Amino acid sequence: MIEVDSLDELRRSLAGSVLTPADAEYDAARRCFNALVDRRPSAIARCAGAADVVTAFDFARSHRLEVAVRGGGHNPAGHCVTDGGLVLDLTRLRAVEVDGEARIARAGGGSTWLDFDPATQAFGLVTPGGVVGSTGVCGLTLGGGIGHLTAQHGLTCDNLVGAELVTPDGTVVRASEDENAELLWGLRGAGGNFGVATSLELRLHPLERVVGGAFAYAGPRARDALRRFRDVAAGSPRDLSLQASLSVDESLEPALVVLPCYTGADADPEALRALRSAPGLVDDGVGAHTFLEQQRVVDSAYGENRHYWKGHFVRELPDELIDELLARVVALGRPPGGILIESLHGAPKDVDPSFGVAGFRGAAFNISAQAVWLDPALDEQYIGWARETAAALEPWSLGGGYVNYMQADEPIERVRAAFGAEAFDRLQALKRRYDPDNVLRRNQNIPPG
Ligand SMILES: Cc1cc2nc3c(=O)[nH]c(=O)nc-3n(C[C@H](O)[C@H](O)[C@H](O)COP(=O)(O)OP(=O)(O)OC[C@H]3O[C@@H](n4cnc5c(N)ncnc54)[C@H](O)[C@@H]3O)c2cc1C
Helix, strand or coil: CCCHHHHHHHHHHCCCEEECCCCCCHHHHHCCCCCCCCCCCCEEEECCCHHHHHHHHHHHHHCCCCEEEECCCCCCCCCCCCCCCEEEECCCCCCEEEECCCCEEEEECCCEHHHHHHHHHCCCEECCCCCCCCCEHHHHHHCCCCCCCHHHHCCHHHHEEEEEEECCCCCEEEEECCCCHHHHHHHCCCCCCCCEEEEEEEECEECCEEEEEEEEEECCCHHHHHHHHHHHHHCCCCCEEEEEEEEECCCCCEEEEEEEEECCCCCCCHHHHHHHCCCCEEEEEEEEEEHHHHCCCCCCCCCCCEEEEEEEEECCCCHHHHHHHHHHHCCCCCCCEEEEEEECCCHHHCCCHHHCCCCCCCCCEEEEEEEEECCHHHHHHHHHHHHHHHHHHHHHECCCCCHHHCCCCCCHHHHHHHHCHHHHHHHHHHHHHHCCCCCCCCCCCCCCC
16 A cells, blocks of 8 residues: 555656546546456556656665556556556647648557547558557557558558657666667567657658548358458458457357458449348448548457467468367357457558567468457357467467467467567667666566576
8 A cells, every 4th residue: 555645745746647546537537448457556647748657666766666567558468557556648748730741640648540530630640550440550560550451551560650758767768769769669569568659750641531431241152252252361461450359249140240451543443343242241331531430440348258369370271270260269258359350461561570579470461369258257258269369379379479468378488479589689778778677568578687
């Protein structure tokens, strides 16, 4: 427990505010996306700027409190909240400044895509972000970033050009190509291991309208539809990003949703024709709309469901693996949540691997078993389903998994494999420089070694 006097002192020294269990807002502020994670921090410091982050780090150090960093609160591992420690809550840092001429956006440390996209669209510009608006811009970018514009403009972190960071010793550090370039390399995929980003600078691209939405397939032909999705992605259309979600229908048979996002000039592109004519189509919700409408195609309830995600980057999606996925999605005998299949064709492959630490751009797809349920009595069954489904992917895995989707129980070997041994050594050297005491360990952790 922190003494009341100390908390008062913290309150006085922050431009932002402090929440404790005595405050009415505390329960909502400690809630994270995943209802499986229910932790009670001693205090939540709502930082109003870099100086507040410095003060909060200082307070945590002098009171020996574990630190958690909260951006959009969406990490499925629940890394944004800690039991008994101090949460550095960035939700007041949501400003997004856009330089339309330079085509750069500066996003506050706690901004979400709901803040970012309207701000950049006011200039007719975008960066490739996440598919759910309420996800944190910084959290997602620092872990890589896969979404509706991946094929066109790469991973989100491929568009990261600068950052302002507060390190746990209270130093404010800038990272760009000209300044601390090695740190910028590590920020392009290795998460919040080195400091709290009070802002990130992202490159922007002109785009206002897309052809997108969802195709839904069901019935015995869902297998053929999934093969068609795979074949369209294999053609690597540069102006079409693709993801798919496999789940079950009311009769517990496989059902597939494909989410295309086309940005080319063709009024009737062949790739979309191929998806539309795939067997088993039961709903065609694909058409022309604004980018902001596209960013609303997917949504997910916050803090209500229990989640456990586990997956692999795979080098290919052969028929054999498709059959395996179709068997796994019905294996639980009740709706399991789903299996997300994100294509990594196109722009991620153009980027030199030395550009950033995100090590998965060589994969064909990111496949994730996403168990979603409500009843705590079913925890074991659902967690078991996700683990077994991920295990079934192993023969096709490139090794490692996507740090943005990892649960907290992943062993360090899997985090190391996500980057590769050589890159992991470089990350450990960065960690020793910027966070030698591993203050920032509530993440997919890179220990200082
Ligand atoms: C519904 C949903 C949809 C998602 N969609 C996508 C998607 O389309 N594409 C994709 O790639 N990922 C997606 N993700 C995964 C998401 O990108 C990661 O879980 C990410 O960590 C979430 O960031 P956050 O700020 O919202 O989460 P938080 O839980 O607030 O933060 C997670 C961790 O990120 C780090 N972090 C966050 N902000 C900062 C900061 N300013 N400075 C330093 N470290 C920071 C910290 O280590 C923090 O503990 C999705 C997750 C959910 C739940």
